[in-house]
Amino acid sequence: MVGESSDIGTLHRVTELATRAVPGAAGASSVRWSLGDGGERPEPLASAASHPDLAEAVDRQLARGTGPIFEVVQERRALSSDDILAEARWPEAMADLLRRGVRSFATTPHLNEPVLVTLTLYGVTPRALLPGQQALAALLVAQGTAAVSNSLQYGQVHRTAVQLQEAVESRAIVDQAKGILMHSLGCDADQAFAEMRRISQTRHVKLTALAQRIVGDQGLL
Incomplete structure (x- = not known):
């Protein structure tokens, strides 16, 4: 995975803050994407996760080029699953998460041209991530996207997360x-x-x- 170290550092901080600030979230991952030109498909530029197991699951999904993260990027809308064990979509990606103890997830995109970032929250129980908590995730990923595109300092993101x-x-x-x-x-x-x-x-x-x-x-x- 390619990406500037500063971007990867910001993504790591966003995942750490999301894991601490969002009730029900046992972990998080984030990906920075290229927007592509014309009809080109967006490509992942950098990624980070709060735990090595989650990082591995994300890398496997990115390597396959299919899964919920890609649908979120293509459709520019959030996607989630209340119970991965009963999820019929994305069988390979869901199997990867189940093997790592994940039972629910929610992925949120945020675009601040030219930067697109996705943030995924993971729960270890079904329905661990409520809709109101996903709104908090949307604020965090918006802050993270701004930090990547404008090179904002970590302190600003941290203060926002603490307040939330x-x-x-x-x-x-x-x-x-x-x-x-x-x-x-x-x-x-x-x-x-x-x-x-x-x-x-x-x-x-x-x-x-x-x-x-x-x-x-x-x-x-």
């Missing part, structure tokens, strides 16, 4: 706190959230901080 991860974690802690209030107050989710907002506003406590206190069983204040 913090948003995901904040949502999770608020949901946990809502569940605790629903149980203790005997109310539904909307009423629990309304009560949290009321306490947050009247006592001048941030909603996330309040949720952390509720989950930590430290009282409301």
